[in-house]
Amino acid sequence: MFELLHVSKQRFMAIASEFDLSPPQVMALRHLDPAEPKPMSELAQALRCDNSNVTGIVDRLEDRGLVERRAAERDRRVKMLTITERGAEVRDRLAARLEEPPAPLASLSIEDQRALRDIMRRALDRA
Amino acid sequence: MFELLHVSKQRFMAIASEFDLSPPQVMALRHLDPAEPKPMSELAQALRCDNSNVTGIVDRLEDRGLVERRAAERDRRVKMLTITERGAEVRDRLAARLEEPPAPLASLSIEDQRALRDIMRRALDRA
């Protein structure tokens, strides 16, 4: 189990570096929705880290033109995050790459894969 | 699956901080064996990071008196890492804590847990 986590983490970092992104940047891109701008604080909550941390991560994503900050109309304190066109394209390729089943799991039989999926679902439902 | 990884990572970091250790420090302690000193380079390989990185991690573990560096007799370039008495005690408590099944998995039925374990084993054997 421990081993599997380690392998998965390696895989995740390898994919992130394919896109020249850091793991938190990938998490941020995954969470943001091109159709629906979200405030920084929500991203911080999703990433389970401090607001001030998100500032830096978004700074670097914005430098690369992947996301944009925009003051909310209703409350000008909150900055809404939107994904740019380039960002959406990267996000899609990233999602496709991450959805490929990891090597150890791909080598399992179809029945095992199904069983695994069902057990995982039950585990997360109970959580 | 993604979600499960995220949850597991959170759990791991929470346990690490219970012991006032960082994740890499925990990984290092887990890898070292109180009975058998190992060279820095082997730890670097296990942690999949640069030698120079291990230098810093071991520095901080040594500052807390958890591990010790000792020049190998055969080749004085290599530093053998040993776990101190305090280190072994921490390592044991840590192992016990990490072996407790994580909450989402613990809530599964016994059959599901067994099935999960068997599938995991098959996955890692094939890898």
Add this chain to the structure above:
DNA sequence: CAGCTTTCTTGAAGTTGTCAACCATTTACA
């Protein structure tokens, strides 16, 4: 309007990570 709260930013400090350069030691070979 005055004071409190909320959202985000900034700055300091610490850890991780990589890379290049370096030192000491060992090994290879001419």
Add this chain to the structure above:
DNA sequence: TGTAAATGGTTGACAACTTCAAGAAAGCTG
């Protein structure tokens, strides 16, 4: 044997993540 190359670890520079404390700007409340 003696010099050159390889090896193990350290150091320094740099970038990113992380948290905390302090601050600025905007909004809310009485």
